[in-house]
Amino acid sequence: MINLKFKKIILKPRMKGLIQRLLDDDHPIAVLDDHQRPIIGNLNLGDFQGYEISIENSIVGWVVSPLLDHPITQMLIYLIETEINKKVLAIDALDKYEELNFLYDISAKLSTCLNVQEVIKLMADEALKQIPGNALVVMIYQDGMMQVFYPKQNENQVILGQKISANLGIYGHVFKTGQAEIVNQVDLDTRFISQTFKIASLMCCPLMTQTGKLGVIQISSDRTLEYTAQDLKLFIALASQAAASIQNALFYEQLREYSHTLERKVAERTAELEKVNQELNQLANLDGLTQVANRRCLQETFNREWYRLAREQGPLSMIICDVDYFKRYNDTYGHQMGDECLQKIAQTLKKTLKRPADLVARYGGEEFVVVLPNTQASGAWIVAQEIQSNVRNLGIEHQASLVSPLITMSMGISSTVPTHSTSGEELFEVADQALYEAKKQGRDRMIFREFKSPISPSQRPEPRRNDGFYRL
Missing domain, CATH: 3.30.70.270 (Reverse transcriptase/Diguanylate cyclase domain)
Structure with a gap:
């Protein structure tokens, strides 16, 4: 629900001045808050008919008058609703800007993560700043099971939980259907499976990538909350980024493992080839019978x-x-x-x-x-x-x-x-x-038998003796 202060809007100088001018004509009219407490107008109206001023199906105030169809009353209602709609649009635009800025910021941070647990820890820290809740869990699908990751708040650590069935609970339904869900009262949902920590309300989203479903991500609260469609929309956007980053991290880890395996195999193969080359070199240079040079x-x-x-x-x-x-x-x-x-x-x-x-x-x-x-x-x-x-x-x-x-x-x-x-x-x-x-x-x-060199004795150098090189 949009957090809008109705009384503050009514008492803004410009709005208050317009309303006051309409009231100067001694027209019986007043503006009340959501608890029907007078904000401005004739305070001795008695039990007259009121017009609801609402935002997203929630009443934020009233306009009361014995003459609701009177042009002055209709003018006042129009002015108030116009002002509120402008405020709602402004708040909505600001929220969207903040969400976009938040998503851009987390995208930049995620781009530096090459480890699955780093991605999950970052997602938990950032999501819990923007969305109500006190716990985030990521479940990655592996061979018919879900590998559970529990990031710990206020600690740079992600606990690797046990593998659980991919077909059970709310998370299993979300993974199967590929549709995100809000469950504001988990104790009333027959699909809910209790966790090692208390959960009263939750939102669960599939982790979708271009190649298919990677798993699910769940944010929850240990007290009952009223998660909204807007909360879910933001959570889905976060889940989309999380899925891409987790997949990249998994690919990187697979590539690194493959690289290490390849390096090991190359080293082993190189050693084998060197050994074979040595053996071939020996075979090429040794006499097969006597094992001395050929x-x-x-x-x-x-x-x-x-x-x-x-x-x-x-x-x-x-x-x-x-x-x-x-x-x-x-x-x-x-x-x-x-x-x-x-x-x-x-x-x-x-x-x-x-x-x-x-x-x-x-x-x-x-x-x-x-x-x-x-x-x-x-x-x-x-x-x-x-x-x-x-x-x-x-x-x-x-x-x-x-x-x-x-x-x-x-x-x-x-x-x-x-x-x-x-x-x-x-x-x-x-x-x-x-x-x-x-x-x-x-x-x-x-x-x-002496080998007579064509060099004359006078040109032949005097041999060195006892120097460790010549035999005497």
Whole structure:
């Protein structure tokens, strides 16, 4: 109901002056308030007929006179009703402006909320400022049930209630029909289901979005109120904004969860791919039988070290190792034992090397190549001796060998300081020639053959000693 002070309107100077001029003609007339108390006019009228002045079916005052049909009386009634209608229009326009301003303000605030509970808490705080009541509840439909949210007044908190059936109570009817309702006396409504808090009067609105019904929103009072159509109209407008904001927040939470899930899956997939790549890289660079570097890895590593040491003018040594009489071993013990023998030898070679840059690779069959960066001839000779000793210490029986009852190796060694005018193939050929000489001399031995670089001795840098880089 519009709050309008009838007596104040009648006693406004302009209105009072007009009425007083009509009364100066000694016309028996008076204006009374809604309790029939005189405001202005002839106070000794007795029990005369009265004309009701009403707003929205509620009497706010009376005009009384024995001559209600008299032109002066009709003029007075017309003036009063005109003035009241102007006031009603002004109040209505102001209310609409305040409502629009309120809705605009809450819309701006809601646009910053990306969390469902933040939206619900804001809606509760703002709605209870404009609409009579002391509690607001939001119910969101999820898989045939309603998830209840209880925002707590004066606390920055929203309590998550239990899920309840979507088909019961006043809220269930509102959700089903999609029509908002006012229930000013809930105890007289058979659909009402008591809550954990006292409710005497309520308004319930569906939360409608472009994609359908999201749930319901309910505002209530613990004392009996007379909610009006105007209250419901404002509440529906609020519910519309709440529905859009809640849906946006739900979409944002789903998107965030999806994003986190996607990031986790991408991270897991990336880790899997990295592991697979590592495995593929190992497969591409390792010999499948002996699990040491293969020829491809040997070639890449050797070329890289050759060009690096050519820039730095550091020494590079190579040892080519061959298992003595290995064909005889295979013929005597079988290929499975032969494979196990090669595996043991390969791992022994690998353990003998101490530096991360040193490399052992299977070159083919029973032949292995050891690459020793930053290692001079004397250092390579020491490594070859350790290899020979460690292989012999494996104690692998070889009754078919013509040099020893145990597995032994022949080795060719060469060393140089790489230059851009020479190639690694030349160093390999020299070491291979040394291996051939070791076999020719009876096997189970090491032969060193010098690789003569085209650089004159005067141009070759003096090798550093005991610096942690070069083997001596």
